[in-house]
Amino acid sequence: MKKLLGLREEARRLFSPGTIWYHIKGRWIWDDISVSREKVNWHRIVWFPVHIPKFSLISWMVFLNRFPTKDRLARFGLITETDCVVCGSGLESRDHLFTGYFFAKEVWRTILASCGIRYDMQSWDECLSWLVVNLKGKSLRVQILKLAWTGFLYYIWEERNHRCFRGHSRSAGTVVYRIKEAVKIKLYRNCIHRIDDANRFMFTNWGLI
Numbered sequence: 001m002k003k004l005l006g007l008r009e010e011a012r013r014l015f016s017p018g019t020i021w022y023h024i025k026g027r028w029i030w031d032d033i034s035v036s037r038e039k040v041n042w043h044r045i046v047w048f049p050v051h052i053p054k055f056s057l058i059s060w061m062v063f064l065n066r067f068p069t070k071d072r073l074a075r076f077g078l079i080t081e082t083d084c085v086v087c088g089s090g091l092e093s094r095d096h097l098f099t100g101y102f103f104a105k106e107v108w109r110t111i112l113a114s115c116g117i118r119y120d121m122q123s124w125d126e127c128l129s130w131l132v133v134n135l136k137g138k139s140l141r142v143q144i145l146k147l148a149w150t151g152f153l154y155y156i157w158e159e160r161n162h163r164c165f166r167g168h169s170r171s172a173g174t175v176v177y178r179i180k181e182a183v184k185i186k187l188y189r190n191c192i193h194r195i196d197d198a199n200r201f202m203f204t205n206w207g208l209i
């Protein structure tokens with residue numbers, strides 16, 4: 001009985017919402033992804049009123065660097081081949097996969113251009129600083145950028161998995177299209193902004209009118 005009660009505690013901890021499971025090479029490993037919002041300055045970039053749950057969950061894990069990218073799996077001794085499958089060169093780490101090569105850079109550059117912003121990301125840390133500084137307030141542009149950024153992380157991860165496990169790839173343009181469609185569908189019903197001269201550009205570019 002004592003043992004069972006002990007297990008119950010263990011089970012509660014393992015299946016709490018802050019726990020994520022990976023199935024790797026026939027066994028399950030778990031990771032604790034609970035972090036208090038006070039500890040991180042990017043909480044509001046991932047969780048915000050009109051977020052898309054699957055985008056935010058994936059983004060949360062990316063921000064915490066808890067994804068089973070190859071560099072991490074190699075550290076656990078689970079794999080030895082660590083090349084990035086999207087670009088074919090470079091170690092597959094969180095920083096590389098999302099900010100370190102042409103495909104990801106091209107997708108994000110195009111998204112920003114649709115918001116009237118010219119910016120090339122250089123590294124994960126630098127990009128994160130940019131987001132923390134710029135994604136403030138409740139403007140339509142900020143709302144779109146938060147949705148698009150979490151969508152960007154989601155679809156880059158999906159693209160990586162398609163290439164890894166299904167052997168097919170999409171163009172950067174297709175990934176941009178998927179992100180924009182998801183943002184459009186979400187905002188079409190939930191948009192609280194009015195069209196004015198300042199944001200007409202955003203409404204048009206993102207297909208909201």
Ligand SMILES: [Zn+2]
Nearest residue numbers: 084087090101
């Ligand atoms: Zn790469």
